[in-house]
Amino acid sequence: MVQCYKFTFLIKKGAIILNGWVIYNGHLAAEAFLQFPKQIKKTGSEKNIEINVVANNHLCYQATKNGVYLKHAEGWELPSFVIFHDKDIALARQLELLDIPVYNNAQSIEICDNKVLMYQHLAKKNVNIPKTVIAPKIFSNTTTIELESFLTLAKEFSYPFIMKEGYGSFGEQVYLIHNEEEYIARIKAIYDKPFVLQEFVDSSYGRDIRIFVVGDKVVAGLKRSSDIDFRANVYLGSKVEGYHASPAEKELAVAAAKAVGATYCGVDLLIGKNGEPIICEVNTNAHVANILKHTGVNVAEPILDHIITQL
Ligand SMILES: Nc1ncnc2c1ncn2[C@@H]1O[C@H](COP(=O)(O)OP(=O)(O)O)[C@@H](O)[C@H]1O
Ligand SMILES: [Mg+2]
Structure with a gap:
């Protein structure tokens, strides 16, 4: 059973207004990450939409034998929609399980x-998209990487090509690989993390x-x-x-x-x-x-x- 608290539309002064949350990551509270939530809140108030900016770590998301629950630290009621400016996919899913519309939805994030x-x-x-080859998974307790299989993958491209980690941002996990030596060094450095090889669009x-x-x-x-x-x-x-x-x-x-x-x-x-x-x-x-x-x-x-x- 899915349990949700009282939510959806707030009635204020006779008019129906929407009550939304914009969620950000409480451990990434640098100004650059708060710009979007602030813009949403300000623009919401101009449109008569009540927006609360909520940190993911100010919520308690629970799964119990009696259902799925979500509590705000200060006891706020649940919103009629959520704008999700975080990558806490479990929280996005929890909100969806509570039948709250989430944008972007958990799957797209x-x-x-x-x-x-x-x-x-x-x-x-x-x-x-540029031609992309997905590297096979390596477990973290793997002691010897079978380099031959990776050299076979590299034959799909000519040097230089791109290596890109699955999880990365700000360009930091994107590499231009000029030769086999750089390629092997990078495979060893990336080790058990997911990555792709990709055609370099020079x-x-x-x-x-x-x-x-x-x-x-x-x-x-x-x-x-x-x-x-x-x-x-x-x-x-x-x-x-x-x-x-x-x-x-x-x-x-x-x-x-x-x-x-x-x-x-x-x-x-x-x-x-x-x-x-x-x-x-x-x-x-x-x-x-x-x-x-x-x-x-x-x-x-x-x-x-x-x-x-x-x-
Ligand atoms: N296949 C490619 N060919 C040429 N340049 C690329 C390619 N992939 C990425 N780049 C360059 O690297 C930058 C970062 O790559 P991107 O995939 O956007 O990763 P991130 O999520 O870190 O921004 C891109 O903005 C682009 O300038
Ligand atoms: Mg990018």
Whole structure:
């Protein structure tokens, strides 16, 4: 049995208003991670939607023989919807088990959190991605890695190629591999963590496009370029400017968002040798400060509008 506390719509001064939570990770409370929750709260109040910003670790999620429970440390009642700005997939699922609509939903966050799953879902929908090979699982107590099998995988590519860990962000777990020696060293360093090998799109060296999708619409775009690294992540020092996506880029970004089941997301596009867009990744938990700064677009507006229509 699923047990939930009193929730859904609040009645205030005769008008029905929605009561939402935006969840963030209480152990990642740096300003960059709070920007999105703050934007959602502020925009919510302008739209007469009551939003509470809730840290995942201020909740107690319980599974008992009598059902699924969720308690807030201060006893707040449960919301009518949740905007989930965290990767605590167990909590997202707990909310879904309580029949609370969660955006992004637990499954899409789980898919995008692990690039192995993400590329599988994009490939299943024939989305244009660089050719990607998934490394076979290695258990942590493995003492000898069978390097021959990994050398066979590398034959699917020519050097340099990309190695990317399943779990990673800010470009930190993405490597450009120039030769067999670097490849073997990296396999040993990654060891029991999931990773992929991927074709290097050299026409996109140090450049990519970040497109923000809400529902089936593109709401903003950024162009990022680096003089110092093949990776265009802002965290690694790339320059950022506002960007108007082409119809082909918009179509691909929306298809990628759909393939992973995201309601809103930041989609990274690589630029192919003929200028064609190629999906690099889909972020369900994208930072939004640069979008506001360089395009003036407050993504909280279309996100809340979209959620209201869904509810
Ligand atoms: N296959 C690729 N070819 C060329 N550049 C790539 C490729 N994959 C990633 N990159 C570069 O590395 C950056 C980080 O990769 P990404 O998959 O987005 O990981 P992260 O989640 O860490 O941002 C991208 O923004 C892009 O500039
Ligand atoms: Mg990225």
